[in-house]
Amino acid sequence: MKEKLKEKFQDDWPYLVIIIATYLMIQGQLNTRGFVLNIDTWFHYNRFYDISKQIRTGNYSYFQMNYGFSQSGRIINAFYGPLFAYIMGLLVLITGTWFRFQIVSYFLICLLGGSGMYILVKKVGANKLWSLILALLYINISPLQTWFDHTNLSGWGSAIAPFVFIEAVNMIRDKKRPIHWIGLMLGMTALLQTHLLSSLMVTLALIPFAITGFILTPQKKQMILNLTKAIVGTICLTANVWGALLTVSVKNKLATIRTHNLVSNMVEVSTSENIRDAILVGVVIIFLVQLLYVLFNWKKSILNDVVTLTGVFFLYISSSLFPWQLIQRIFPILRSYLQFPFRFLLIADILLILGIGISVSQINWKEKQPLYYGVLGCIAIVLVESCNLSYNRLWQAANNNYTPLYKIVSKKYYTTTSEYAQRKYIKYLQGVNSDSEAYGMKYYPKGYHYIKSFTSDSFFYRNTNDFWSLKQAVFTKKRKENLFNLVIKVNPDYLPVKNSKISYHQVNYAFEKEVIDQEDKFKKAPLKDGALKIQWIGKKEGQRQLPIVMYKQSQLVVNNKKVTPLHYSLIKSPTIFQKKGHNTAILKFIWPTSFKILFGVSIISWLGLIIYGIESVIRKFKEAKKE
Template identity: 30%
Template sequence: MKSFQKHLLVVGCLISFSILLVLPQCFSGGIILGPDFLFHYNRFYDTAMQIKNGNFQYFISTYGFQQSGRIVNALYGPIFAYLQGILLLLSRTWYNYQIFSRLVLNIIASFSMYYLMRTARIKIRVAVPMACFYLTTFSIQDWTFRQGFTSWGAAVIPFALIPAFKYITDHKINSIQLALCVSLLLQIHVLSTILLVITYIPFFTYGLLKSSTPKKDIFKICIAIFIFLLLTMNIWTVLLAVSHSNNLVLPFINKQMYSYSVTEIGCYWLFTSLPLTAIIVFLLYLSIKKWHSHTPLAKICSINFFVFSILSTSIFPWYLIIKYKIRPLEIFQFPFRFFVIVTIFACVLFAYFLSNHLSKSNNNKIYSILLLIVLVGLFQTTTFANKKYEYWTTSSSPLKNLGMLVFNSENDKKIHDSLYSTDLNSILKLVQKKTPDYLPSYHNNTKKNYALYSRYIISANSHFIKRVRSNSLVVTWYAKKRKTISVPIIKYRNTKLILNGQKITGKKHKYHLIKIGTPVVRQKKGKNKLVVSYNAGNWFLPVMYIVIITWFSCLTYIWWKLFRKLKK
């Protein structure tokens, strides 16, 4: 009973602090919109409307992204996008969605960090405040201030590190738990999964070297990889199929990566919140001075801490990565993304240090340090957020400073009010963004994708009527005469086009594609109708069945093990 009460108190503290962080937005009525808001809001609007209307299309966007039929969600956390769509429907407005999504993120991140610290055998009295402090760092607040999806990965990474920690502390590998953790992260954010796998390397290398049964452990890791492949078949099979049959426009290569480190433009990652900066400096000193007295777990955490600290700064020669076009590192785009791992291990190592020094003689001193860290982090985060809310409510055009936007209205009040409207599509029509990620590329197209998307999709969209019928996108328009016309939709190799009742192909019906896959067709006089659908192939349905059955089986096994443990 006492243990249950203690656990209930922990839950209450973490949820209360999660709520506390979003209260200023509730009271101010303000909204913060960052550079990535339109990309993700289009993703979630698309899945929300699919759920609401019962018109499901896993591959192409039929509601979001100008109803262009482009592939985004299928390559970018599809299942999690549907969960976000459900949250959006429950929220009813974008303002409410911001509050609820932040609250959900905070709760996930706090419990994730808390359980990681408990796995590291950090005392509850230290783990709870440090888990709360983690919420005030930019790794989590990136979603608040910039709508950066890295935060959702940062919320789950601590949870996904638990199997690695257990391998060092308990010398055991649970194949299903390991597979579930990595699979869960991949279903949310691919880049975060890559970071996680990199952090796994020193843990499992050390564990295998010290293991008395290395062959058995390697076998368990192989089993985990096999289960992982089954759990994530909906991602990697789709990625292989779409990229094999199309030449995709990948996210841009940042030619100035070195400028986006935490010691340059991305310094806000380092200084939000300020106690994190002090903790990092302290840990750099402590790790060197006390290295020999560290436990194996602390040493491995410190190695990851050091490596990712260097990768996140301009100390690492990022200019050479761009100069010699080293693609595996170019995909990270911004070195500050590595700082998520730095933040996680900084919190764990500092909590580990405080927990080990917790005694009757210095309890008050350590509690004072923890209280100060949490309060300063909370004050700095809420103060910065309040300034943003004030800017939203007082500025006549708060979105003008965001790049790559196309405004379809000069009425700033209309744009402002659309975020409080139950018409979720309103803001997505009034403000649009030129993002060419994952478009097909034809005719050796290598540049000007932003301009092409703006011209052939965004600008041309107003001349066409788009509706969704029977899981297909139906585009209609009226023509005064017969001629060729570019229709603002995107065609991939497996996109099926039916124009005025006839399936069209390039040679037979004399249509061609512009560089980003917009079809130029021959219209007739009067009403024209183009039906757009996507033929994934016979392989896709079995893949989804395998994924669903594997997830259900693994989760049932975990719940059964947990039930048996609680029963004992």
């Protein structure tokens, strides 16, 4: 028994180190019981909260958001990583509080991303020590870190992507069977069920590997067949994702995604940042050394050549060296759908770290011990610097920077001479301690107020001055829904609109005015069949706008009669005829037959995959028993 445990420890100790490294990274937050509240925190936690309530109550609704996002009936989770949302919703339910959920999610993302990178580097021949060092470097410099202080879902894309690149390595190394179609299918499915943009970038990065593998393999027909299997299998397993997008987007006009200047969001070299739009000088140096090694040892390893050059290409297009000013002029749509060129770091970091792993596995270190210690020392220095920056950044994010929160300093309005002249401003603190200014503040009952800020991404917020109540929402199991009652972030994502040319800010304003402002006048309750019940008291007969949104496939029943709204607002909030006294409306998204079929295909595909997996485990167990 002791020998088995010893063997198990010798095999698995790197994973334990990854867990310990994660603990050290978040120790500052644990000690102070700080909590990261960022702009994206409200968006994603709202999604997960909706799912957790569905699981807890049994009131499932695949399309409509009946608990989150002001119970407006809008659609988000069906488009945005639905399977991942259900997993996170279950985790919210299990952990109980937002603080515990946040901490557990940190451990999970680092264990997933670190393990994936460790396995990937080990696969190309690096020993355990090198594989572990490079895995630790990856979790500290890659976009995986965006989950920690930005609650950005590309972090989870970065955690899953290394597993997909295991199959990229097989494409070149395994000449008899370049496409391991089940592994490739599972990896791409996981990405598509989590973060669509990450899956698109990974798909682009796989192209050089597939072309090289096709040239090298004598089994070209088999490779094409297995690639087809992987593609078809992925399409079937993710039919619920692309099926939902097609179902809604074909028949509805959805709000315009906010545009960003690509030139302002490129990667820059930094001495103090290692995340999102910045890359450390030390990291750039080791990446350049890796490129030089490959160029001076050209064709020594075709895999290393493809890995490194592809990684350098993605690093190049993420940077200011790439002509993004020209590109966005030719393809303005990229300002909405790519938004940030620095996102390409997701690919660059994985491949260049993998390239370093290949290089260190090729060198005969016994003959070049001084070089060995020199290389190890340089990477260790970069790793220590990255770990220190990760620790400090997370500590600051958790304890000093509640960016979507505003605390009023002065209620007196004044006029500024800045570029925003002719507007009246009030002074406020953004987050905990940074001075700033805003305009358009207005008060509501219970201490709530709105601030319209040109510094904020979402233009309108409902805020509270009661930071203590907010902390209770974070640390108390029964009050976690208060996180969204005390502070409301307006997101235009996937909202239906009458006109696709309506601006981002117009959509925000309409949602704030027509949905959020009306919440106290209506009572909403989710139903078992996925519908949402809205109740209110009408003072007199006449027209009444409801604080919900409707899609083409939405059905509205008012006072037991199916109705067609008298008219719609800019964001498709319906106006109906109310009677005097008690009124009831039922909002339900009706699944088209086409989506029912696609959803069925996805479920059957997953069941088939699970059965296949169980059979494989049983078969291997029987074979091992015979031996």
